[in-house]
Amino acid sequence: MKLREIKEILSAEVIIGEEELNREINLAGATDLMSDALALLGEGGALLLTGLVTPQVIRTAEMLDLSAIIFVRGKMPPKETIELAKKINIPLLRTKYPMYEACGRLYSAGLKGRKVEGIL
Amino acid sequence: MRIPKEFFEGVKVKEIMNTDIVMVTPYHDMKSIQEIMRIKRIDGVPVVNDLGKIIGLVTVENVISALASGDLKSPCEKYMVRNPKYLDPEDNLYTALKLFRQYRFGRFPVVNNEGEVLGILSTKDIVLKLLAIEEKEVKIEKKSELEPLILEYPVLGGDFVSAGIASSTVKKVLQQLGVEPSIIRRVAIITYEAEMNIVIHAYRGVLKVFLTPEIIEIIAEDEGPGISDIELAMQPGYSTAPDNIREMGFGAGMGLPNIKNCSDELRIESIVGKGTKVISKIYLDKK
Numbered sequence: 104m105k106l107r108e109i110k111e112i113l114s115a116e117v118i119i120g121e122e123e124l125n126r127e128i129n130l131a132g133a134t135d136l137m138s139d140a141l142a143l144l145g146e147g148g149a150l151l152l153t154g155l156v157t158p159q160v161i162r163t164a165e166m167l168d169l170s171a172i173i174f175v176r177g178k179m180p181p182k183e184t185i186e187l188a189k190k191i192n193i194p195l196l197r198t199k200y201p202m203y204e205a206c207g208r209l210y211s212a213g214l215k216g217r218k219v220e221g222i223l
Numbered sequence: 224m225r226i227p228k229e230f231f232e233g234v235k236v237k238e239i240m241n242t243d244i245v246m247v248t249p250y251h252d253m254k255s256i257q258e259i260m261r262i263k264r265i266d267g268v269p270v271v272n273d274l275g276k277i278i279g280l281v282t283v284e285n286v287i288s289a290l291a292s293g294d295l296k297s298p299c300e301k302y303m304v305r306n307p308k309y310l311d312p313e314d315n316l317y318t319a320l321k322l323f324r325q326y327r328f329g330r331f332p333v334v335n336n337e338g339e340v341l342g343i344l345s346t347k348d349i350v351l352k353l354l355a356i357e358e359k360e361v362k363i364e365k366k367s368e369l370e371p372l373i374l375e376y377p378v379l380g381g382d383f384v385s386a387g388i389a390s391s392t393v394k395k396v397l398q399q400l401g402v403e404p405s406i407i408r409r410v411a412i413i414t415y416e417a418e419m420n421i422v423i424h425a426y427r428g429v430l431k432v433f434l435t436p437e438i439i440e441i442i443a444e445d446e447g448p449g450i451s452d453i454e455l456a457m458q459p460g461y462s463t464a465p466d467n468i469r470e471m472g473f474g475a476g477m478g479l480p481n482i483k484n485c486s487d488e489l490r491i492e493s494i495v496g497k498g499t500k501v502i503s504k505i506y507l508d509k510k
Binding site for chain 2: 135136137138139140142155158163165166167183186190
């Protein structure tokens with residue numbers, strides 16, 4: 104799925120990276136815990152949905168080669184976060200939907216997360 | 224003997240600068256910088272902000288003044304040269320030498336248009352590299368493939384602003400070397416979690432990465448409180464991190480488990496009240 108479609112589905116606003124909307128997204132994860140992001144999205148080319156807006160989110164994205172980040176519940180990241188994202192060239196979007204709703208919409212549209220076996 | 228001006232004009236600063244440099248943030252204490260200078264045998268350390276842009280330079284003279292005042296624990300911001308004079312990577316050696324003569328400094332940082340430090344040019348580099356250039360003209364240098372590449376970065380406890388810069392630098396170096404992306408991501412996760420652990424729990428530490436064609440070894444060593452029960456610390460979800468760390472998305476007790484999952488081999492040594500050493504290995508020739 105293209106980032107552009109994701110933007111439409113979530114009625115999202117592009118904070119930076121308007122010219123990167125053709126990026127292909129094939130995996131998504133949603134978490135406010137950066138260690139969970141590191142554990143779940145290590146395959147590259149993934150999308151992260153998060154409510155966290157600190158520069159650490161961008162550092163994490165850099166480690167994982169994430170394709171884009173979407174901030175939920177209309178959160179606007181601070182200047183430092185945006186600057187850092189520009190530097191590593193990762194698109195930032197924000198949606199007014201809360202985490203659960205945003206994930207639900209993307210999942211229904213066919214965007215899946217990393218496959219994890221269901222039994223502990 | 225006089226070397227003609229044209230010779231110097233034909234050599235670019237970027238060709239002879241020392242790129243094996245260590246950068247620090249304004250919060251790094253003078254003592255760790257003194258250590259960096261000793262270990263790396265360098266006499267100038269650029270100070271950058273969290274966007275990697277240069278804001279100062281700590282020189283050996285600055286370290287001496289801190290030492291003379293018995294003040295090595297202070298952050299380098301107090302002693303560094305602010306807004307230092309610098310060279311452009313495209314400058315030629317003639318321009319550089321003029322600057323050396325004008326200011327009588329021992330070294331200049333080399334900074335691009337974005338304000339990023341690419342290297343340092345010291346009088347020592349010029350002398351050594353000039354010799355190398357002459358040598359290259361007569362014979363092709365023998366390159367030893369067997370020598371391991373060692374990357375080393377200081378990490379300061381509590382320095383959340385620059386947390387991740389060391390890992391980010393490691394990642395870029397591995398990319399330049401053409402290491403496979405999936406391996407790079409594993410290394411990045413290990414170094415980043417290990418770096419965050421030092422920032423969160425320790426006073427200071429160092430992140431080292433050894434690279435040979437067969438193996439990547441990552442060592443994160445810190446001076447800090449240590450871990451009393453390593454088995455417990457390895458348990459997913461177990462954390463001793465304070466709340467302010469959790470607000471940044473860390474301290475969820477997944478750091479060590481993540482490191483373990485990405486490593487082919489992991490060893491943790493810790494002495495309570497002294498510090499912790501995490502040694503992680505990734506084999507490159509594994510089929």
